[in-house]
Every structure is written in structure tokens, then in C-alpha cells.
Amino acid sequence: MPTTIKSSPIRVAFVEDDVDFQRVLRTTIDAAPDMTLVSASSTRAAGLKAVSDGPMDVLLVDLGLPDGSGIDVIRAAHARWPSCAIMVSTTFGDEIHVMQSLEAGAAGYLLKDSAAKSMVAEIRSLHAGGSPISPLIARQILMRFRWQEQNPPAPSQVRSERTRAILSGREQEVLEFITKGFTSEEIAGLMSISRHTVLTFVRRIYRKLEVNSKTEAIFEARNQGLLGA
Numbered sequence: 001m002p003t004t005i006k007s008s009p010i011r012v013a014f015v016e017d018d019v020d021f022q023r024v025l026r027t028t029i030d031a032a033p034d035m036t037l038v039s040a041s042s043t044r045a046a047g048l049k050a051v052s053d054g055p056m057d058v059l060l061v062d063l064g065l066p067d068g069s070g071i072d073v074i075r076a077a078h079a080r081w082p083s084c085a086i087m088v089s090t091t092f093g094d095e096i097h098v099m100q101s102l103e104a105g106a107a108g109y110l111l112k113d114s115a116a117k118s119m120v121a122e123i124r125s126l127h128a129g130g131s132p133i134s135p136l137i138a139r140q141i142l143m144r145f146r147w148q149e150q151n152p153p154a155p156s157q158v159r160s161e162r163t164r165a166i167l168s169g170r171e172q173e174v175l176e177f178i179t180k181g182f183t184s185e186e187i188a189g190l191m192s193i194s195r196h197t198v199l200t201f202v203r204r205i206y207r208k209l210e211v212n213s214k215t216e217a218i219f220e221a222r223n224q225g226l227l228g229a
Contacts, residue, residue: 010127013039014060015047015073016089021112025060025119032120044068051077056084058123061106063090063097071097071104078105079168082200085126089119098137108132165208165224172226174201179218179227 012035016022022040029037039050044065051059051073059077063070074086087108088101098109108126110119111134122132133141167175170191177187184202188195206212209220221227 007034009034009036010123011036011038011055011057012060012123013037013041013050013056013058014089015041015044015050015065015070016060016062017042017065018062018112021089028120029123032123035120035123042066044070044072047073048076051080055081058127059084059086060089060119060123061086063088063092063101071100074101074104074106082204083194083196087122087126087132093134093136093140095140098140109137110134111136165221165226167205167208167226171201171205171208174198175205175217175221175226178202178205178214179221 012029014022014025014037016025022042026037026040029035038054038056041047041050042065044067047061047065047070050056056077059073061070061073061077065073070088070090074088077084077086085108086106087110088106089110089112090097091112092098093111101109108122108131110122110132125132173191174187177190182190184195184198188198191198205217209217209224211217211220218227
């Protein structure tokens with residue numbers, strides 16, 4: 001008789017100070033057969049502690065917390081758990097909050113005009129590699145890129161802004177292993193991390209170097225002085 005392999009439940013955490021929204025989130029996540037709630041916080045401080053305490057697969061973060069900004073929690077989670085998928089759930093829809101959240105590491109951005117009960121589907125989408133974004137936010141991002149295309153920076157400004165990418169210590173280590181020809185599996189073994197985490201580092205390196213392949217990454221890194229000649 002064939003053995004059925006049961007996949008591990010999605011470990012979900014959230015940082016949310018709205019009591020009603022928090023209660024519905026907790027109820028819907030607890031009722032989902034493929035999810036488990038590992039942490040529920042209502043402040044920035046509690047959210048930062050939850051991030052440092054244990055692993056999570058998906059993190060939902062409100063930005064307007066009573067003791068500070070949820071962007072700090074996003075940034076900490078992105079650094080501590082690179083493979084964690086982070087989604088903003090907030091009432092803030094302005095460009096500054098949106099871009100700061102995405103730059104900090106968020107992969108999704110939903111306004112709270114969406115019902116909390118619909119979050120289960122969004123969590124599954126996020127965990128599967130999607131980027132749930134409210135239509136209003138998506139339009140705002142598109143308009144920003146359109147404006148940038150119509151108003152390109154001067155060549156001198158481009159040169160000054162793209163002189164050198166800033167890589168973390170672990171990203172630099174992965175980049176050097178890539179340059180030496182190691183595979184993702186070999187790098188995972190050398191660094192004592194999972195292959196999935198290696199691939200997360202690779203994606204971040206590509207994004208920072210603005211490239212799409214290993215060859216381009218090595219070429220651009222050498223051009224920027226991040227590697228030896």
C-alpha cells in the first residue's frame with residue numbers, strides 16, 4: 001500500500017493591533033486544515049520578539065502599531081527568516097508606506113477593505129510564491145514605474161546610484177560560492193542551510209545587482225568590485 005506523505009502545515013504569524021480583525025484572523029487560521037498559528041502579536045515590540053523566537057512561513061503585518069511601525073518587523077523578519085513570505089495588511093495606501101514595505105522585504109500588500117476571512121486564500125497564494133496586492137496598490141505601483149520611465153534620471157545620477165550594490169555577509173558568501181561554480185545543493189551543505197534558503201539568497205543577489213542569471217551576476221559583481229578580477 002503506497003505511503004501518503006503529509007505536507008507540513010503553513011506556519012503563520014501576524015502582528016495586528018485591531019482587536020476585531022485579530023480575532024477573525026485567529027479564528028479563520030485555526031479553522032484552516034493546512035495552517036497553524038505560531039504567533040499573534042499586537043505591538044511592534046511583541047512582533048520583533050516573535051520574529052526572533054521562532055521560524056514562520058508566512059507573516060502578516062499591520063503598519064500602524066501603537067508603539068511604532070510594522071516596517072521594522074518586516075525588515076527584521078526578512079533578515080532573520082529569508083524564506084518567510086511577508087504580507088502587509090493595513091489601512092495605509094500611500095506611496096511612501098507601500099514602497100518602504102516592499103523595500104523592507106514584503107511580498108504582498110493588502111488594504112483592510114478586504115475581509116479578514118479572505119486572508120486564508122491570500123496566505124496560501126503568498127506561501128505558494130504569489131504576491132497578493134490590492135488593486136489600488138497595484139495601480140499605484142504601475143503608475144510609479146510609468147512615471148519613472150517617462151522621467152529617467154540623468155546618466156550621472158545613474159552612475160552614482162549604481163556604483164556598488166550592498167550585499168549582506170551571507171549574500172556575499174553565496175555570491176563567492178556561485179563564482180567558484182558550486183551548485184545550490186553544494187552551497188547549502190557548505191553553509192549548513194537549506195537549499196531553499198540558498199535560492200532565497202540568490203534571488204536577493206539578483207535583485208540587488210539587477211540581473212537575471214548567474215553569468216550576469218558574476219559579470220556585474222566584478223564590475224562593481226564585489227569580487228576579485
